[in-house]
Amino acid sequence: MAFAEKYINPFTDFGFKKLFGSEPNKDLLIDFLNQVVLPEQHRITELSYTRNEHLGATELDRKAIFDLYCIGRNGERFIVEMQKAKQNYFKDRSVFYASFPIQEQAKRGEWDFQLTEIYTVGVLDFVFSEDADEKEVRHEVKLKDQNGRVFYKKLTFVYLEMPHFTKTEEELETTYDKWLYVLKHLPYLDSKPKALQEKVFDQLFAAAEIAKFTPDEMNAYEQSLKYYRDLKNVIDTAIMEGETKGRLEGEIKGRLEGIKEGIKEGIKEGIKEGIKEGEIKGRMAAITESIVKQLLRGKLAPEEIAEDFGVDLEFVLQIKKEQGL
Template identity: 25%
Template sequence: MCKKTKEQKFIMLPSVDFCFQELMEDEEVRRGFIGAFLRIPPEEILDMELLPKKLRKKYKEEKYGILDVRVRLREGEQLNIEMQSIAYDYWQERSLFYLGKMYVDQIHEGEDYDKLKKCIHVGILDFTLFEHERYYSCFHIWEDTIRDMYSDKFEIHVLELPKLAKYEYPQTELLRWAQFFGARSREEIEVLAEKDEYIHKAYDKLEEISADEEKRLEYEERQKAIRDHRHMLASGRREGLREGLREGKHEHAVEMARKMLEDKLPIEKIAEYSGLSPEDVHRLEEQ
């Protein structure tokens, strides 16, 4: 049973990207979640290696890829696992960009293509991306008519957390993980932890990082930034930004970036949300 003292009320929400990345640092937690969406027993995932999050770029003007959690499995397959707490207009394009960068990052000039291994992108979204009812979608490269697979080297998984509150789904390991990531209370998490040993490990890790005062401060700063950003979207500022960018009004993007700098968001995230380059954001930070 998962019994905690009354003093331990505070617990981080796994849907906040800071908390998610902390959880994925734990090998057993990664093993349990990866096993669920790959549909293999976690015990069969023998070797996992955390890789650098920043992907290489060949030319100075190229855009960097900054990944949330990047993992290499025993046979060389690479996974990028991301928690996206805030709605993102071009999520499909962004996920393809990161998937492509991760794929080409495997080899250097002159090396053979046979060294390229499967790359998998997993997006856990705290917003709705598709209109259909399914909370989980998996994509490959198929021939349109006879459904022959062109290559299995690209694979994209999408979990949409808001749908869990709207529809009923058959119980699976993956559903339990989705419910864990989307949980809004300790009670929800405790119920799930009692049903799955790997989610129980994730709950234990969650308790550990929630009790860390320094991590709690970082988490609360990030949570505040997310709330503020959602408020800006709800108040129509995002539409104003779109109009401003279409009309070439750079100051709208700058205003949003300054607000995010005040909220201490990472430079890469500010560049993502505002449309400015990381260099422009750095210059704003120095002003």
């Protein structure tokens, strides 16, 4: 397949792991964490990748699957995730995931409970702030007391709301700015911008060039890009038409009933406020196809898939049953 873009989309699963999750490109992740996440007095020079799946003792533990999980030379833990769409209980999920690198530090026998720093990093392709007037890009969250003083400094959540980053190439001043710029604009660039002179960006653009991929990498990226575009199309369409989450769920249910009964009336029941039948078919097909792919991968439980797509669990279970999975 020939791609119109020259460089990979870092918001795809394949693209994110290609740039930040492989040993040859470890320097990219180190520089990203140093420039975007960590304070100046706490720079890291080395880290090691660990298993993305948290293999805990219980079924609940095994539901924790991170995009990237790595450990710094001094024991710092980093959970790094690229989030494509807003999820129900997004903040709860972040706190839940942070509990695993805390628990795994426990030692047998006598132990003084001393922990190393833990950072949960979310690069968001959406806006999650409740305050619509707040346009901040970077959010750093710590445990604080009633007077705003940091109660515990070893647990940090950093969220980057990428839609709020609006600087142009001419406005880039710091390496932090340049990292956010390249993450947001990479698939739309034809060459490395002149403002990005740092050596680390030479490495990034070389790794991101699609023409250098192997056939297997091309195929993997194509599938990952299709999933990203399908999901983004559903979200963008819903936003454009002012649909609420509840209305979209109603349309999905109505469409499924129409398919099962084999009559057009079922389709009409799933269409709200004059939305054209062709449009709902497209959204339905995209969501259904994406859910099937997640079920085939077998990494997420139906409950997690339902939460990620903002649909009812019954919807996911119905698809699983119809596909014989």
